[in-house]
Amino acid sequence: MSNKIRVRFAPSPTGYLHIGGVRTALFNYLFARKQGGAFVLRIEDTDTERSTEESIRAILDGMEWLGLDYDEEPVRQSSRNELYQEHIDRLLAEGKAYPCYCSKEELEERRKEALKEGRDPRYDGRCRGGVDPVPGREPAIRFKAPHTGTTVVHDLIRGPIEFDNSQMDDLIIRRSLGMQTYNLCVVVDDALMGMTHIIRGDDHLTNTPKQILLYEALGFKPPRYAHVPMILGSDKTRLSKRHGATSIMAYKEMGYLPEAMLNYLARLGWGCGDEEIFSLEELIEKFSLEGINKSPAVFNPEKLLWLNHHYIKNGDPKRLARLFHEMLVEKGVLDVPLGEDRQGYLEEVVKCQQEKRKTLVEMVEESTYFFRDEIEIDEKAGKKVLKAAARPILEKLKAKLSAQKAFTEEALETVFREIMEEEELKLGKIAQPLRVALTGGTVSPGIFELVSILGKETVLSRIDRAIDYMESRPDQS
RNA sequence: GGUCCCAUCGUCUAGUGGUUAGGACGCCGGCCUCUCACGCCGGUAACGCGGGUUCGAAUCCCGCUGGGAUCACCA
Numbered sequence: 001m002s003n004k005i006r007v008r009f010a011p012s013p014t015g016y017l018h019i020g021g022v023r024t025a026l027f028n029y030l031f032a033r034k035q036g037g038a039f040v041l042r043i044e045d046t047d048t049e050r051s052t053e054e055s056i057r058a059i060l061d062g063m064e065w066l067g068l069d070y071d072e073e074p075v076r077q078s079s080r081n082e083l084y085q086e087h088i089d090r091l092l093a094e095g096k097a098y099p100c101y102c103s104k105e106e107l108e109e110r111r112k113e114a115l116k117e118g119r120d121p122r123y124d125g126r127c128r129g130g131v132d133p134v135p136g137r138e139p140a141i142r143f144k145a146p147h148t149g150t151t152v153v154h155d156l157i158r159g160p161i162e163f164d165n166s167q168m169d170d171l172i173i174r175r176s177l178g179m180q181t182y183n184l185c186v187v188v189d190d191a192l193m194g195m196t197h198i199i200r201g202d203d204h205l206t207n208t209p210k211q212i213l214l215y216e217a218l219g220f221k222p223p224r225y226a227h228v229p230m231i232l233g234s235d236k237t238r239l240s241k242r243h244g245a246t247s248i249m250a251y252k253e254m255g256y257l258p259e260a261m262l263n264y265l266a267r268l269g270w271g272c273g274d275e276e277i278f279s280l281e282e283l284i285e286k287f288s289l290e291g292i293n294k295s296p297a298v299f300n301p302e303k304l305l306w307l308n309h310h311y312i313k314n315g316d317p318k319r320l321a322r323l324f325h326e327m328l329v330e331k332g333v334l335d336v337p338l339g340e341d342r343q344g345y346l347e348e349v350v351k352c353q354q355e356k357r358k359t360l361v362e363m364v365e366e367s368t369y370f371f372r373d374e375i376e377i378d379e380k381a382g383k384k385v386l387k388a389a390a391r392p393i394l395e396k397l398k399a400k401l402s403a404q405k406a407f408t409e410e411a412l413e414t415v416f417r418e419i420m421e422e423e424e425l426k427l428g429k430i431a432q433p434l435r436v437a438l439t440g441g442t443v444s445p446g447i448f449e450l451v452s453i454l455g456k457e458t459v460l461s462r463i464d465r466a467i468d469y470m471e472s473r474p475d476q477s
Numbered sequence: 478g479g480u481c482c483c484a485u486c487g488u489c490u491a492g493u494g495g496u497u498a499g500g501a502c503g504c505c506g507g508c509c510u511c512u513c514a515c516g517c518c519g520g521u522a523a524c525g526c527g528g529g530u531u532c533g534a535a536u537c538c539c540g541c542u543g544g545g546a547u548c549a550c551c552a
Binding site for chain 2: 010011012014044045046047049050100102103104107108111115118119120121122140141142153155158161162163164167169171172173174175176177179181182183185186201202203204205206207209227229230232234236237238264267268269270271272273274275276293294295296297298299300302303304305306307309313355356357366385416426427428429430431432434435436441442443444445446447448
């Protein structure tokens with residue numbers, strides 16, 4: 001086998017793809033790409049009760065959305081039964097594993113009792129020395145773990161960590177129902193798939209010595225380990241739904257860009273001097289396991305939002321227009337997708353919004369007036385801005401703009417300057433009423449951009465409607 | 478409870494014996510301005526505690542405290 005680096009991301013398909021999982025996937029990916037090694041995906045679905053096809057789909061979708069491409073076909077543990085069994089048979093034959101006839105219920109009972117009496121809730125080893133088969137009962141298979149000596153995990157992030165083997169439990173490697181368990185499968189797979197480095201969450205740290213022991217019993221050389229610290233919520237407990245969205249796809253739905261997600265997650269627990277902004281390419285170039293921090297990191301939605309804004313602000317309008325379009329349909333602002341001929345329009349809207357909107361969803365919500373025939377004038381905005389004094393301004397605007405052929409920003413600016421001079425008004429006095437007439441609210445892109453993008457026909461008809469609105473609703477002041 | 482891990486601004490971090498402890502997010506002020514933003518300028522704020530080691534500790538050692546993880550026929 002070659003000595004090339006090989007790493008894997010090994011999620012269990014028992015729910016959506018969690019952002020913590022995404023970060024460990026990212027670290028594995030970056031490490032592999034940086035080292036010119038392979039990054040593979042392995043679905044750990046040995047728990048048939050909890051694994052679902054839907055969850056597998058979610059994992060694949062998430063990886064695709066983020067652009068974390070893996071090498072080779074994903075491996076599914078559920079299809080590698082015989083392989084695991086062979087190794088269990090070998091352990092059995094060599095006396096390194098043994099059948100255990102204790103039932104699940106009995107074990108549970110003993111655990112509770114031990115806990116109650118303040119003893120360690122570990123397996124008492126009653127079948128370890130060999131027992132007669134219990135008729136009508138399928139045994140589970142346990143690993144006969146050594147109980148003396150120590151096992152050292154040489155962690156690439158934390159250094160050597162020593163575990164006393166007397167703490168080691170005889171873990172079950174095959175269920176009585178037949179399916180093998182996690183610790184056995186991970187070891188067999190990682191060994192046979194030639195994994196050189198295991199980069200995973202530090203919630204796995206304490207079962208690493210068990211796995212090393214299993215490697216040794218099986219005659220395999222253990223890989224190198226790097227346990228990355230967990231992501232915590234604002235209250236410093238493990239990040240969960242209580243802290244807000246934790247599904248990666250929920251962020252897609254909220255209008256986040258994959259590059260913002262990747263950048264944020266990479267910086268969470270990893271740093272490179274004073275830099276904050278990293279493209280995927282830069283991350284690959286600069287990533288190192290040594291740069292990963294030892295302490296857990298609190299997930300900070302504000303900073304993620306800032307990064308997302310950064311990427312929207314600086315993103316390619318063409319690409320953004322495509323994502324924006326999808327979101328417009330998603331959010332029901334558009335009943336049917338716009339045709340090819342409207343791509344330019346979409347892009348114009350994106351260009352005038354990208355600097356001020358932090359998510360695609362926000363961009364959609366603040367751009368509805370670009371896509372509706374009828375706009376509704378906001379109560380407060382109308383009352384505040386469309387007062388009697390605004391009437392002549394709108395009339396004047398209507399007259400001037402009707403006569404105006406070119407609706408370029410430059411030409412419009414000239415028209416507005418003229419009005420300003422003739423009426424002796426500051427731009428704000430003209431722009432605000434028009435803004436409300438055109439958008440229904442007091443907030444929008446710059447007035448010249450807005451008028452230019454909306455176009456003559458729409459602008460004139462909205463001015464008319466605003467005038468009607470003022471007539472039907474004479475103000476008191 | 479046993480075992481293991483961790484500890485710099487509110488948060489993410491830089492810092493590896495000698496720094497006015499740096500940057501970023503957030504927050505607060507100002508400037509810019511047709512609204513909202515962007516941008517720019519400035520400000521706020523940290524080495525958990527106690528012992529050592531050393532001429533000198535955020536940095537090294539020990540203890541404490543605090544937080545986290547894990548102890549399944551889950552992964």
